[in-house]
Amino acid sequence: MTANDDSPTPTLTALADAHGIATEYWSFFGDRVHVPATTLRLILHAMGIDAEDEPSAAAALAAADEAPWRSLLPPSAVVRRGAGEVLVHVADGCDVEIAVTLEDGSRRSIPIPDQEPESRTIDGRRVWRVRVPLPPDLPLGWHLLRAGEHRHGVPSRAGQATLVVTPDRISPPPTRRGAGDRAWGLMAQLYSVRSRESWGIGDFADLGDLATVAAEHGADFLLVNPIHAAEVTTPIEPSPYLPATRRFIAPLYVRPEDIREASYLSAADRALLAAAKAPAAATDTDAERVDRDLAWTAKLAALEIVHAAPRTAARQHALDAFTAAGGTALEDFALWCALEEHYAGLPAGTTRPDEARDIRSPLVAQLRAQLADRIAFHTWLQWVADEQAQAAHRAAREAGMSIGVMHDLAVGVDPKGSDAWSLRDLYAPGIRVGAPPDMYNQQGQDWSQPPWLPPALAATGYAALRDMIRNLLRHAGALRIDHVIGLFRLWWIPAGQGPTTGTYVRYDHEAMIGVLALEAERAGAVVIGEDLGNVEPWVRDYLSSRGVLGTSVLWFEYEGESFRPPEHYREAVLATVNTHDLPPTAGYLALEHVDLRARLGLLTQPLEEVRAEAIAERDRMLQVLRERGLIGADATEQEVVEALHVLLTASPSLLLGVGLVDAVGERRVQNQPGTHREYPNWQVPLAGPDGACILIEDLAANERFVSLTAAVSRALRNPLG
Numbered sequence: 001m002t003a004n005d006d007s008p009t010p011t012l013t014a015l016a017d018a019h020g021i022a023t024e025y026w027s028f029f030g031d032r033v034h035v036p037a038t039t040l041r042l043i044l045h046a047m048g049i050d051a052e053d054e055p056s057a058a059a060a061l062a063a064a065d066e067a068p069w070r071s072l073l074p075p076s077a078v079v080r081r082g083a084g085e086v087l088v089h090v091a092d093g094c095d096v097e098i099a100v101t102l103e104d105g106s107r108r109s110i111p112i113p114d115q116e117p118e119s120r121t122i123d124g125r126r127v128w129r130v131r132v133p134l135p136p137d138l139p140l141g142w143h144l145l146r147a148g149e150h151r152h153g154v155p156s157r158a159g160q161a162t163l164v165v166t167p168d169r170i171s172p173p174p175t176r177r178g179a180g181d182r183a184w185g186l187m188a189q190l191y192s193v194r195s196r197e198s199w200g201i202g203d204f205a206d207l208g209d210l211a212t213v214a215a216e217h218g219a220d221f222l223l224v225n226p227i228h229a230a231e232v233t234t235p236i237e238p239s240p241y242l243p244a245t246r247r248f249i250a251p252l253y254v255r256p257e258d259i260r261e262a263s264y265l266s267a268a269d270r271a272l273l274a275a276a277k278a279p280a281a282a283t284d285t286d287a288e289r290v291d292r293d294l295a296w297t298a299k300l301a302a303l304e305i306v307h308a309a310p311r312t313a314a315r316q317h318a319l320d321a322f323t324a325a326g327g328t329a330l331e332d333f334a335l336w337c338a339l340e341e342h343y344a345g346l347p348a349g350t351t352r353p354d355e356a357r358d359i360r361s362p363l364v365a366q367l368r369a370q371l372a373d374r375i376a377f378h379t380w381l382q383w384v385a386d387e388q389a390q391a392a393h394r395a396a397r398e399a400g401m402s403i404g405v406m407h408d409l410a411v412g413v414d415p416k417g418s419d420a421w422s423l424r425d426l427y428a429p430g431i432r433v434g435a436p437p438d439m440y441n442q443q444g445q446d447w448s449q450p451p452w453l454p455p456a457l458a459a460t461g462y463a464a465l466r467d468m469i470r471n472l473l474r475h476a477g478a479l480r481i482d483h484v485i486g487l488f489r490l491w492w493i494p495a496g497q498g499p500t501t502g503t504y505v506r507y508d509h510e511a512m513i514g515v516l517a518l519e520a521e522r523a524g525a526v527v528i529g530e531d532l533g534n535v536e537p538w539v540r541d542y543l544s545s546r547g548v549l550g551t552s553v554l555w556f557e558y559e560g561e562s563f564r565p566p567e568h569y570r571e572a573v574l575a576t577v578n579t580h581d582l583p584p585t586a587g588y589l590a591l592e593h594v595d596l597r598a599r600l601g602l603l604t605q606p607l608e609e610v611r612a613e614a615i616a617e618r619d620r621m622l623q624v625l626r627e628r629g630l631i632g633a634d635a636t637e638q639e640v641v642e643a644l645h646v647l648l649t650a651s652p653s654l655l656l657g658v659g660l661v662d663a664v665g666e667r668r669v670q671n672q673p674g675t676h677r678e679y680p681n682w683q684v685p686l687a688g689p690d691g692a693c694i695l696i697e698d699l700a701a702n703e704r705f706v707s708l709t710a711a712v713s714r715a716l717r718n719p720l721g
Contacts, residue, residue: 006036011057016040018064019047020454020506022489028438028534035503042494043505046428047453069122069129072096072159073147076461078511080168082136086145086161092119092126094149094156100134100163103141110135138165140518142466162461166514170547173478173526173654174220174402183402184656184712185221186214186663189580189670190253191240191290192686193660195696197255200280200295204388205255206696207405208395210660213699215399217706218713221478222396223406223657225580225682227253227389229418232300232337232378233344234293238682239671241410241482242449244417246468248333249389251381252292256302258391259384261309269305276301287693290683307380322383329422329467330379332359336418337381338374339367359422386474393475403526404477409468411483412449426456426464430495433486437500438534444491444499451490454507462515469516473523480574484529484548487512488539509539513546528574528655532556544572549655553579554648555588555617563624566651575653577644577662580670584659585641586689587667589618596669600678637689638665638704642711649715658712663705665689 008016013023016035021043024034044051044060051057068074069089077086090096098110110132118129142164149157173183193202193210202210211222228243229250230236236252237243243250256262257273265273280298283291311319323330343352355363368375389405396404412433413419420427427450435445457465472479481487488509493502520527528549531540540550552575557564569575578585583592594614598607622640625631630643641662648656661670665688672679686694688702699705 006038007034008037008040009054009057011054011061012037012040012051015049015051015057015061015064016044018061019044019049021492022504022506025436025504027436036501039494039497039501039503042497043428043431043492043503046431046492046494047455066120066122069120069127072149072157073145073161075459076162076164076511077145078164078166078462078508078514079134080514081138081140081165082168083134084165085131085133086163088130088132088147090128090130090149091151091156092128094151096130097148097150098132099146100138101144101146102139103143108135108138134163134165138163140165140167140521142461162463164462164511164515164518166518167521167547169545170517170520170527171524172547173549182654182656182716183220184658184716185219185223185401185403185406186210186660186709187223187576187580187657188225188660188686189682189684190224190227191292191682192670192684193696194284194685194693196284198281198284199255199277199299200283200286201252201290201292203253203255204385204392205258207253207389208392209696210699211392211396211401211405212399213696214709215396215401216700217709219658219709220401221403221406221655222401223478223480224408226408226410226482228410228413229333230292231340231417232296233340234296236292236296237414238292238680240408240682242412242414242447243410244336244414245333245419246410246413247329247419247464247471248382249385249471251303251385252296252299254299254303254381254385254388256299256306258388259303259306260315261311262306264309265305269309272305273302276305284695285693287685287687287691289680290685292683303381303384304377307377319380319383322386323379326379326382330382331375332422333418334375334378334382335359335364335368335371336421337378338371339364341374342367342371357421359424390475393477397477401477405475406478406480406526406528407472407476408480409472409482411486412447412451415448415450420450423464426452426460428453428492432493432495433490434493434499434502435491436502436534444493444502446493446499451492451505452507454505458508458511462511465512465515466519469519470523473519473525476523476525478526478528479520480528480530481516481548482530484531484543485533485535485539487516509542513543513548516548517546526655532579540570544570547572549573552576552651552653554644555582555621563621566648566653569651569653571652571654573653574655574657575648575651576657576659577648578659581673583669584661584666585644586637586662586665587669589637589640590667591615591618592667592669596672596679597674600672600675602672602674638707641665642708645708645712646715649712656712656716658708660686663708664694664699664702665704 016023027033041051049060051060099107101107112132119126145161145163147159190202195206214222226240227249228246229248230244276298280295355361393405431451432446433449433451434447437444489504489506491502492505493499529543531550550573552569552573554577591614594611597603603610625643631639668684670684671681688694
């Protein structure tokens with residue numbers, strides 16, 4: 001080994017493997033990559049494991065090997081209903097009793113069958129590994145497993161573990177309107193879709209109205225961008241995929257005058273409400289950019305007025321019940337919001353003390369008491385946001401949608417946000433999530449988000465994952481999970497390193513998907529995983545076996561050099577023509593994805609080559625449409641867009657998605673990957689081909705919208721073939 005050789009030793013390799021860290025992987029380009037020792041040590045350090053030298057690595061490897069034998073019970077167990085066992089480690093000469101306390105409070109003893117257990121010597125004493133099969137009739141739910149070890153009737157050790165019993169698979173999506181077992185829905189960026197009553201940004205009232213319009217035109221669901229809460233002080237992060245928290249929703253989407261207490265305001269306060277709204281509402285027809293900062297500043301002023309209004313006893317009781325149900329998690333989020341306001345309001349140049357970054361510090365305890373009124377205000381905001389999200393989903397279902405609102409789950413959180421602060425022990429310090437190099441991003445990607453620590457998730461019984469999914473599904477019929485492979489493995493990048501120096505870290509996917517399946521089944525919800533890109537085939541098969549639908553995008557479906565016939569698509573997917581990271585179909589056909597990257601300096605090949613490749617791709621797709629008789633030689637842009645969606649109905653896919661941008665002829669992309677300030681990502685309002693803003697009230701009379709939704713509904717009832 002040379003002085004500059006950064007190859008890991010066998011001991012370091014074994015230690016990394018023991019903790020789910022990939023020591024080698026296959027790149028997007030088909031190369032076998034060996035992960036350097038430096039990367040492995042930095043990631044192990046983030047997990048709290050000392051591997052700085054060979055003796056330390058050897059000691060850590062021995063500790064990892066012995067760790068299960070030192071605990072009576074594992075920290076948690078996630079099993080499928082009707083199957084599963086728990087490994088119990090019992091000291092020599094002791095007996096053990098196992099029982100489970102079910103969610104309903106009842107208790108059941110679990111018999112231990114005769115067996116010849118394995119044994120090991122740990123710290124000079126013999127320990128036996130006893131396999132305890134779980135009763136096959138345990139109900140679905142979150143239970144508590146208890147074990148008591150005793151010697152000659154005298155208790156010696158006790159242990160307990162979270163026991164999660166999950167369904168084998170999630171039930172299939174419901175459908176309607178004689179379309180067999182298939183359904184279609186609209187996909188929209190909520191912030192971009194406004195009405196004449198909006199405050200400069202789409203809100204929960206607009207969500208209900210848009211869902212109603214979509215349902216009237218045959219849609220069974222409405223997929224919107226993540227509605228996770230962002231900052232409560234300006235500037236607000238535009239990307240819904242970089243939220244402050246994934247456990248609570250954004251009050252930015254609240255419509256103040258729809259809060260019941262707004263109707264009790266005095267004439268003077270109603271005038272103040274109208275005055276607060278005016279500057280934000282004036283931007284509703286601005287087709288250039290959604291101004292979140294302006295909208296939130298206006299809404300915050302109005303919300304404080306409404307919050308001060310008296311509440312009836314029944315309303316106060318409802319707020320109290322919501323607060324109690326939210327528990328510590330809700331209080332901690334409201335505390336974070338209050339702290340953000342507190343430090344934003346200090347004189348310029350004031351430095352936030354490090355103590356404020358620790359939720360357990362004496363300073364934070366002091367501020368928790370000092371800021372009690374603002375904590376109560378932000379708790380109330382979550383309550384009214386929850387009420388309005390519920391009303392939107394109810395409107396969708398009452399309008400006839402079989403699924404209703406479909407929410408989107410971001411892959412991670414802002415490192416400066418609420419979750420990373422209040423759940424700090426669950427996140428790997430000094431690590432950022434991203435992606436390795438591929439053909440689109442040759443330097444890899446750094447998403448700036450901290451990853452969950454796999455052992456910490458297990459140690460806390462996956463409570464954070466449960467709460468996140470449960471809260472999102474409170475008022476939704478479906479959930480799309482961005483980068484669903486993140487429940488299997490994530491690309492960890494040590495701080496100060498580039499994306500190319502990262503590696504994959506594995507998660508317990510059986511546990512993660514099990515928790516997801518349980519919460520989705522209890523909510524009666526459909527789950528879709530975004531499984532595009534470099535995903536091993538077995539992952540897609542596994543997700544399908546658990547009832548999690550995948551994702552197919554028309555432009556990405558290839559068989560060799562040709563487009564894959566839609567008849568060959570997977571059945572268990574949400575199939576779409578495009579994604580929010582591509583221009584709308586009209587823009588894609590016009591090569592806007594090439595022109596925009598050229599304008600922004602993002603191309604890695606000569607413009608002429610990229611344009612020629614894009615033209616060839618478009619021509620291949622147009623030829624497919626002609627061969628099937630879906631367009632003529634002189635088809636218009638609108639006819640081609642409709643034909644592409646009709647072509648999609650020939651697939652066996654259970655769900656079909658139609659972008660609202662496609663339905664109105666918009667050309668601008670919502671998000672241009674590889675940019676930050678260069679393009680107004682996640683800030684583009686809905687507009688038509690003429691560049692004029694389109695409001696929700698305009699949709700029912702919009703010729704393109706009516707024509708495309710009718711074509712999809714008609715084709716889904718009578719698919720091609």
